[in-house]
Amino acid sequence: MELKLEPPRSQELLPTQPYDRWVSPEGYCQAEFHKADAGFLIRFPGQADFLIKEPQNGFDFDVIGWSAPECDDKTAINLFHNAIQPILGNHTGGLFLHGSAVMAGCEGSDAEAVPGAIAFLGLSRGGKTTLAGSFALSGNPFLTEDVIDLRLNDGHYLLQPKRSKLRLFADSARYLFGENTPIEDADMKQDVEAGSTLPFADRAVPLQQIYVLGTDHSAPLSIRRYSMQEALSALMPHAFILDVEDKPRLKAHFARMADLSQDIECYSLDFTRDYAELPRVRAAILDNCQGV
Amino acid sequence: MQLSDRFTVSDDVVAREVGGETVLLDLSSGQYFGLDTIGGRIWELLSERPHHLSELCDQIETEFDAPRERIEADLMALAKQLQDQELIAADAA
Structure with missing residues (x-):
């Protein structure tokens, strides 16, 4: 599974309501999970968006990432390793x-x-x-x-x-x-x-x-x-x-x-x-x- | 609630035996519940198909050494708790 990192883009309001959120103990939203065409969109507010396309063969997800303009690409890459990969790992039986x-x-x-x-x-x-x-x-x-x-x-x-x-x-x-x-x-x-x-x-x-x-x-x-x-x-x-x-x-x-x-x-x-x-x-x- | 009532388990609940007890996770609320050996057996039977409470009493009576009156009283109490938590629901069929 590889990350395709696109140029930064602003986090515009999404057309869907999130079906799940990660909320910190202090009550702020760390991540929003949205259903998207042929997959999922996970938004880390102020940090990055990731579009995850369900694979045809069941395992090789296409993951496209966009850093938020206020963050550098390193943040998106860290999120890919520390959140997106384990999320998809569990999703596929890990x-x-x-x-x-x-x-x-x-x-x-x-x-x-x-x-x-x-x-x-x-x-x-x-x-x-x-x-x-x-x-x-x-x-x-x-x-x-x-x-x-x-x-x-x-x-x-x-x-x-x-x-x-x-x-x-x-x-x-x-x-x-x-x-x-x-x-x-x-x-x-x-x-x-x-x-x-x-x-x-x-x-x-x-x-x-x-x-x-x-x-x-x-x-x-x-x-x-x-x-x-x-x-x-x-x-x-x-x-x-x-x-x-x-x-x-x-x-x-x-x-x-x-x-x-x-x-x-x-x-x-x-x-x-x-x-x-x-x-x-x-x-x-x-x-x-x-x-x- | 009566012994003639029939119940089925909720689709939102997953169950697993862990260390001799049955742990239930209600996916809709994220809450966990624990059942002892007899409670776990009742959950197992209900998971196979909807049962009348009287059927469950019959089965438990054959498998465990306890007086019928005690089984009925305990089963009614358990069923009420499970229903109150929406882990099981009355089955109309």
Whole structure:
């Protein structure tokens, strides 16, 4: 699947009403989903529009993107990777979740076992990327900063590495990489490429645990295991769904998520969003991962 | 609500057994519901085809060790909850 990026265009009022919206906890619209001729139009207000044409063969979607005039093409490309691709991945039977992931080496107590991955799911601006960056800087390579792509193979959910960069807001970038970190735009996320001090895992590893980040950013540190039933309802909001009116696909997706909630340990994770807390949060997660 | 009433499951609900319980997701509201083993069995039967509540009682009585009066009372209570949440609906046929 490739993105065909057209020259920027203004986001004129669309002739259709959206059949679905992504709304942030603060109540502003992050994305609108419209039915369009032979497919869908997804609008990210103030950022970009994407026209998705249903494929003839069932898999190869045509995706055309237009940046909004006030945004650069990089924003549209990031949205394509972090939203459009996982949306279409789930639409075609895949298993994609909104989250970051790092390697943790917590496959049982056998030190020779294959290292596993731990995933952090959460809403935008919930701390997923900062947590992944914090783990990476302390020696746990990151696999992805925004999209969990799982592929079932031989009884394992293999978590696929994505782009080898973190996208961080200025405050997180400065905390993780120092006060002298160059910031292009204080209001936008900064791209930070992986490197020797920020290791990236470039191969798929089995998913071991999922942590769902709580929305109370002043809550004390706590980790609680979800029952399988709780896990299913906790995971579902972090999936990417293209067509909420397509019941057969929704049913199939629900079944895949139910399998995941039975096969993988899921936890709720609360912690105070204070950078000074991150070492304690990392230690608690690794202890939990190793069964301490 | 009476035992002679017949019910069918809503098209807007997906169900899946998870860890020995049945989890229902109402696609129209996004709400989740949990059913225990017997509730899950009743959902399974209703998903196969519309049933009268008395038929469901007959089936549950053959599969679970419980007095008929208790089964009827529990089933009526469950059916009312499911109907109130629009997870099942009366079937006129």
